[in-house]
Amino acid sequence: MRILSLAAASVLAMTSFIGAQSAEAQQLRLSHQWSTADLRHQVAQMIADDLDAADVGLSIRIFPSASLFSATEQYQPVSRGQLDMTVYPLSYAGGQRPEFNLTLMPGLVRNHDHGARLNDSPFMERLEELMAEDDVMVLVHGYLAGGFAAKGECITRPEHMAGRNVRAAGRAFEQMLAAAGASISSMASSEIYNGMQTGVLDAVNTSSSSFVSFRLYEQVDCYTPAGDIALWFMYQPLLMNKSTFDGLSAEQQEVLLAAAAKAEEWYLEQAKLDDVRSVDVYRENGVQIAEMTAEDFEAWRTLAMESAYASFVDQVPNGQELLDMAFEVE
Numbered sequence: 001m002r003i004l005s006l007a008a009a010s011v012l013a014m015t016s017f018i019g020a021q022s023a024e025a026q027q028l029r030l031s032h033q034w035s036t037a038d039l040r041h042q043v044a045q046m047i048a049d050d051l052d053a054a055d056v057g058l059s060i061r062i063f064p065s066a067s068l069f070s071a072t073e074q075y076q077p078v079s080r081g082q083l084d085m086t087v088y089p090l091s092y093a094g095g096q097r098p099e100f101n102l103t104l105m106p107g108l109v110r111n112h113d114h115g116a117r118l119n120d121s122p123f124m125e126r127l128e129e130l131m132a133e134d135d136v137m138v139l140v141h142g143y144l145a146g147g148f149a150a151k152g153e154c155i156t157r158p159e160h161m162a163g164r165n166v167r168a169a170g171r172a173f174e175q176m177l178a179a180a181g182a183s184i185s186s187m188a189s190s191e192i193y194n195g196m197q198t199g200v201l202d203a204v205n206t207s208s209s210s211f212v213s214f215r216l217y218e219q220v221d222c223y224t225p226a227g228d229i230a231l232w233f234m235y236q237p238l239l240m241n242k243s244t245f246d247g248l249s250a251e252q253q254e255v256l257l258a259a260a261a262k263a264e265e266w267y268l269e270q271a272k273l274d275d276v277r278s279v280d281v282y283r284e285n286g287v288q289i290a291e292m293t294a295e296d297f298e299a300w301r302t303l304a305m306e307s308a309y310a311s312f313v314d315q316v317p318n319g320q321e322l323l324d325m326a327f328e329v330e
Contacts, residue, residue: 008277028244030085033062033071033190038213039270040087043140043238048260052075058252060085071188078241079134085240087140087285090127091170092188098316099128104170105312106304107297108326109233112272117141119235123325137245140238140269141258142151145226145275146207147292149282151196154222154290157205158303167192169234172308173205176300179307207234208278209271217285224290225282226275238263 048060075093077083091104119141148155162181195201196219
């Protein structure tokens with residue numbers, strides 16, 4: 001009996017040891033396209049740090065700078081369970097889900113606080129239902145503002161785009177800028193610097209964070225930042241494979257959701273500060289700063305209504321319904 005008890009105890013100890021090892025080995029993979037200096041990487045890092053501190057047998061390994069998947073391809077691997085998490089501009093997946101193009105629509109979001117209200121609205125709930133159909137869920141909501149930068153003449157009005165070779169993130173902005181007379185070159189944020197350097201681009205439209213983290217101030221003459229008036233707001237959440245989340249223990253889920261809530265609050269605060277910081281960085285590097293007026297904004301929005309908005313409603317079966325839901329958010 002004594003020998004059997006010792007043997008049973010040994011097996012139990014070994015099982016516990018293997019179980020502990022398995023818990024320690026449970027690692028989530030998170031991929032994104034930005035450098036480790038970027039705000040979006042820092043959001044991911046905050047959650048990873050909180051998980052490590054909680055010691056619940058769960059960790060996150062971050063793959064920055066598109067080192068695991070290319071910038072535009074990350075939604076599908078998350079959907080298929082090949083990747084656990086990503087920080088991702090949702091409009092990049094507009095080819096798969098055309099409804100997602102509404103998360104980068106010119107003039108739809110008025111300011112950061114308005115974006116936060118959109119994140120907590122029936123409009124966003126509808127988009128999350130579509131993501132759930134792809135086995136994807138949102139952990140951290142976030143909108144980032146952005147502006148224009150160019151070689152040569154500053155960009156504040158539609159007529160300043162005529163003859164330019166420009167990169168714009170998202171179908172809606174591409175449609176609007178093409179309507180203004182620009183030639184469009186589609187590429188990820190991480191490819192803009194090379195595009196400007198080689199002359200493929202002479203103008204760009206992207207987020208305040210990307211303007212700084214990709215050092216675009218080295219390639220442009222004029223910067224039109226997001227200020228009191230911003231045309232460009234892009235939804236860039238931290239997404240997770242839903243089945244992976246559902247497979248976590250209740251304790252792990254609780255810790256992860258608490259870390260995500262903390263990161264989301266910080267994300268909003270820092271997104272506002274990023275707009276200000278970007279102006280400081282560009283000014284320090286000798287780049288001219290231009291400002292968009294309310295009249296400029298209305299000229300852009302009129303053009304957007306005739307091009308991007310009209311196309312969205314025409315091509316997306318439930319487009320008008322989704323657009324109306326977004327417009328209902330004050």
